[in-house]
Amino acid sequence: MSFPKYPPPLLSAQSPIKRNYDVVGVSNKEYAFIMKMVKEKFTDLVMAGLDLLFPPTCPHCKEMTGHQNRFLCVECFSLLNFIKTPYCTCCGRSFSSGDDNHLCGDCLKSSWNFDKARSIFVYEEIIAGLIHGLKYSGNMTGLATFQHLSRHSPVLDDLTIPDFIVPVPLHIKRLRERGFNQALLLARKIFPGETEKIKYDLLLRQMDTPTQTGLGGKERRRNLKNAFVVKKTSEIIGKNILIIDDVFTTGATVNACAKVLKTVGCKKVEVMTICRADKTLS
Numbered sequence: 525m526s527f528p529k530y531p532p533p534l535l536s537a538q539s540p541i542k543r544n545y546d547v548v549g550v551s552n553k554e555y556a557f558i559m560k561m562v563k564e565k566f567t568d569l570v571m572a573g574l575d576l577l578f579p580p581t582c583p584h585c586k587e588m589t590g591h592q593n594r595f596l597c598v599e600c601f602s603l604l605n606f607i608k609t610p611y612c613t614c615c616g617r618s619f620s621s622g623d624d625n626h627l628c629g630d631c632l633k634s635s636w637n638f639d640k641a642r643s644i645f646v647y648e649e650i651i652a653g654l655i656h657g658l659k660y661s662g663n664m665t666g667l668a669t670f671q672h673l674s675r676h677s678p679v680l681d682d683l684t685i686p687d688f689i690v691p692v693p694l695h696i697k698r699l700r701e702r703g704f705n706q707a708l709l710l711a712r713k714i715f716p717g718e719t720e721k722i723k724y725d726l727l728l729r730q731m732d733t734p735t736q737t738g739l740g741g742k743e744r745r746r747n748l749k750n751a752f753v754v755k756k757t758s759e760i761i762g763k764n765i766l767i768i769d770d771v772f773t774t775g776a777t778v779n780a781c782a783k784v785l786k787t788v789g790c791k792k793v794e795v796m797t798i799c800r801a802d803k804t805l806s
């Protein structure tokens with residue numbers, strides 16, 4: 525007995541249909557142009573309808589933004605503190621004055637396990653609220669905002685094109701409690717065209733470390749000793765890795781991840797976080 529093949533082969537794959545619109549008095553090129561215009565106008569109309577039915581509001585102040593494509597109101601957007609020159613060429617920390625990028629005091633004194641870190645924002649009220657809402661209330665609207673805002677960041681161009689994008693993993697217990705890993709969600713949103721490169725199973729958090737909030741750098745480093753382990757080592761030897769996390773506070777977490785990745789032979793390990801919570805240097 526033979527079963528019909530499923531799924532059936534696409535009609536277009538077997539016999540591509542070439543339409544000719546000359547019969548209605550327009551060339552194929554003109555037809556494509558007309559359809560593009562119709563599609564654009566239709567999309568505008570749909571968006572205008574959505575604006576009327578569901579007025580978009582700013583996720584921070586809840587004021588109406590006036591447009592579906594505006595992810596923060598104009599006032600809140602103007603308050604964002606994007607990291608831009610001058611900043612530390614290694615760890616990406618923002619300087620409040622000066623014209624040129626250079627190494628900060630910490631990077632001159634000691635070295636990190638990662639090669640470079642960049643963050644989009646200084647950790648301030650609006651960004652902190654969006655991150656807090658995402659992590660602790662499962663408020664996913666912040667993700668679209670971060671996706672949109674990351675395109676305005678001037679520092680991400682410094683990063684090497686990675687072979688793999690690795691979100692900082694959560695311990696399985698924390699993952700079950702929260703139901704998602706915010707670093708993975710951020711990676712998928714900020715690099716929507718790179719889904720093949722995003723690997724959530726290369727690094728494992730094998731120890732359920734206590735919360736890092738309120739701890740200094742030394743205690744955080746102690747907490748994170750042996751916290752991470754690399755899986756699938758053979759896949760990443762000689763590769764360039766980009767680690768993703770939400771907040772860079774002392775850098776202890778991403779540094780611990782970078783350490784195990786470098787130990788197994790990754791070529792370059794760089795870090796991208798949404799924001800920087802340590803002090804801006806003057």
Ligand SMILES: [Zn+2]
Pocket residue numbers: 582583584585586587596597598599600601
């Ligand atoms: Zn607002």
Ligand SMILES: [Zn+2]
Pocket residue numbers: 612613614615616617627628629630631
């Ligand atoms: Zn630095």
